Amino acid sequence: MDTVIDELPLYWEGFTTTLALTLLSAVIALVVGTILGAFRVSPVPTLRWFGTVYVEIVRNTPLTLVFIFFVFVAPQLGWTPSDFFAPAVVALSVYTAAFVCEAVRSGINSVGLGQAEASRAIGLTFPQTLRLVVLPQAFRTVVPPLINIFIALTKNSSVAGGFFVAELFGVARQLTNAHPADIIPVLIGIAAFYLIITIPAGILAGYVERKVAFAR
Amino acid sequence: MSSILYDAPGPRTRRRTMVWSVVGALFVLGLLYLAYRQLDSRGQWEPERWQIFTEPPLGQSASDVWRSLLIDGLGATLRAAGIAAVIALALGVLLAVLRMAGTRWVRWPVTTVIEFFRGLPVVLLMFFGVIAVGLPIFWGVVFGLVIYNSAIFAEILRAGIVSLPKGQSEASYAIGLSRWQTLFTVLLPQAIRRMLPSLVSQLVVLLKDTSLGFIIGYAELLRRLQLNTQFFGQRYWFQFFVVGAAIYIAVNFTLSRLAVYLERRGTAKAAGGVAKADDAAIGGTTATGISV
Numbered sequence: 001m002d003t004v005i006d007e008l009p010l011y012w013e014g015f016t017t018t019l020a021l022t023l024l025s026a027v028i029a030l031v032v033g034t035i036l037g038a039f040r041v042s043p044v045p046t047l048r049w050f051g052t053v054y055v056e057i058v059r060n061t062p063l064t065l066v067f068i069f070f071v072f073v074a075p076q077l078g079w080t081p082s083d084f085f086a087p088a089v090v091a092l093s094v095y096t097a098a099f100v101c102e103a104v105r106s107g108i109n110s111v112g113l114g115q116a117e118a119s120r121a122i123g124l125t126f127p128q129t130l131r132l133v134v135l136p137q138a139f140r141t142v143v144p145p146l147i148n149i150f151i152a153l154t155k156n157s158s159v160a161g162g163f164f165v166a167e168l169f170g171v172a173r174q175l176t177n178a179h180p181a182d183i184i185p186v187l188i189g190i191a192a193f194y195l196i197i198t199i200p201a202g203i204l205a206g207y208v209e210r211k212v213a214f215a216r
Numbered sequence: 217m218s219s220i221l222y223d224a225p226g227p228r229t230r231r232r233t234m235v236w237s238v239v240g241a242l243f244v245l246g247l248l249y250l251a252y253r254q255l256d257s258r259g260q261w262e263p264e265r266w267q268i269f270t271e272p273p274l275g276q277s278a279s280d281v282w283r284s285l286l287i288d289g290l291g292a293t294l295r296a297a298g299i300a301a302v303i304a305l306a307l308g309v310l311l312a313v314l315r316m317a318g319t320r321w322v323r324w325p326v327t328t329v330i331e332f333f334r335g336l337p338v339v340l341l342m343f344f345g346v347i348a349v350g351l352p353i354f355w356g357v358v359f360g361l362v363i364y365n366s367a368i369f370a371e372i373l374r375a376g377i378v379s380l381p382k383g384q385s386e387a388s389y390a391i392g393l394s395r396w397q398t399l400f401t402v403l404l405p406q407a408i409r410r411m412l413p414s415l416v417s418q419l420v421v422l423l424k425d426t427s428l429g430f431i432i433g434y435a436e437l438l439r440r441l442q443l444n445t446q447f448f449g450q451r452y453w454f455q456f457f458v459v460g461a462a463i464y465i466a467v468n469f470t471l472s473r474l475a476v477y478l479e480r481r482g483t484a485k486a487a488g489g490v491a492k493a494d495d496a497a498i499g500g501t502t503a504t505g506i507s508v
Contacts, residue, residue: 043222043233046240060468064438065461071500073453077258086250094407116221158337169340176347189334198335
């Protein structure tokens with residue numbers, strides 16, 4: 001227990017790095033994923049295929065392999081970043097974007113066909129249909145899975161610890177090395193920091209889901 | 217085709233779509249060309265580099281390389297995944313049953329445990345298994361996978377049981393079955409069937425997660441890739457990466473197709489229908505957990 005208290009600054013550093021990794025990747029993944037999601041529901045076949053291929057490849061690739069690409073393979077291809085934080089953010093964003101894309105797509109597809117047909121029938125233009133009818137309904141379906149995706153992203157950021165980023169899991173390895181006698185309390189401390197993020201977010205997701213659930 | 221966003225196109229829209237298709241194709245081809253040129257400027261297409269898989273240098277034979285990747289690497293990956301899947305499924309059923317127990321003295325602790333394990337990174341659990349429990353590396357990997365995935369499986373099964381029509385349990389109580397008989401002979405079989413696609417897509421996640429063994433030093437497929445590049449030289453990283461990714465995608469894709477097939481078959485057969493695999497795969501709106 002004393003070790004955990006003594007090492008609190010290091011824990012805090014790991015925690016903030018985990019948060020930074022997660023938030024940065026979440027924002028990038030949200031933007032890229034939404035664009036890809038738009039590709040997948042667009043009337044243009046080539047863009048649809050592009051989105052589908054991206055999602056299928058990334059979803060069937062382990063995150064560790066994505067990390068290997070950006071940390072070990074990319075330098076061979078001419079990308080030599082100065083630290084390990086940037087490749088970690090890129091790897092997490094590329095991976096998470098595929099899941100965001102799926103959530104966006106199924107959200108839009110969950111809106112009843114009649115909704116859009118009716119709005120076209122009363123003469124709304126395409127942007128109006130999107131803004132006033134489709135997106136507000138799709139948004140309700142998309143938010144709970146998105147929160148779950150970001151919870152998963154928080155946990156996935158631990159992979160960065162295996163690729164030289166000193167986030168929470170990296171700190172865990174460092175501390176268990178330094179304090180072989182206190183391994184269990186040290187790891188429980190690390191677990192607690194993860195749970196501080198994941199459990200409230202999970203409760204939030206459940207709450208939002210109940211709040212926006214409606215008969216369709 | 218008609219979709220939520222647009223009507224079946226007329227001639228003018230078809231023409232416009234055509235134009236955008238070409239623009240989109242050019243965009244995609246442009247990206248591919250840029251990637252190709254970047255790789256080319258680094259000499260990644262030189263035949264010599266790819267001969268690592270047919271006539272490798274340093275006195276190794278092609279079968280040595282492939283054996284280290286497929287038999288040792290993929291073999292170790294599948295072994296860990298297979299054993300972990302069996303134990304996690306059994307434990308998942310147990311946790312699901314306990315979570316639905318009558319007394320809160322059982323229900324509450326089990327719920328807490330499930331929530332805890334679901335909220336932790338798998339790699340941390342593996343690390344805990346190796347360094348705190350003192351398991352050998354292989355069992356550490358299995359430990360992490362089992363702890364996390366049994367919690368997820370339990371949630372999937374519970375969601376399946378909850379989604380069954382109320383009449384199922386009411387009818388079985390009415391014909392005099394006990395609580396446990398109802399659970400095991402009426403509810404669970406239907407829940408497992410209904411959630412089969414979700415269970416299979418969670419298995420894909422489990423298989424992908426064996427790669428986390430790379431981080432704690434388990435010699436699975438990805439570690440074999442790295443060992444090969446350490447032996448033959450870093451310049452072969454891209455080639456080994458391509459082959460490793462292809463192996464993973466082929467195996468996972470087959471499993472994913474299985475999930476889709478089960479879903480289709482299930483919708484045709486099961487009266488109540490089958491939950492969509494995607495719900496679990498993207499941590500959908502059902503309480504099937506997060507399998508990103």
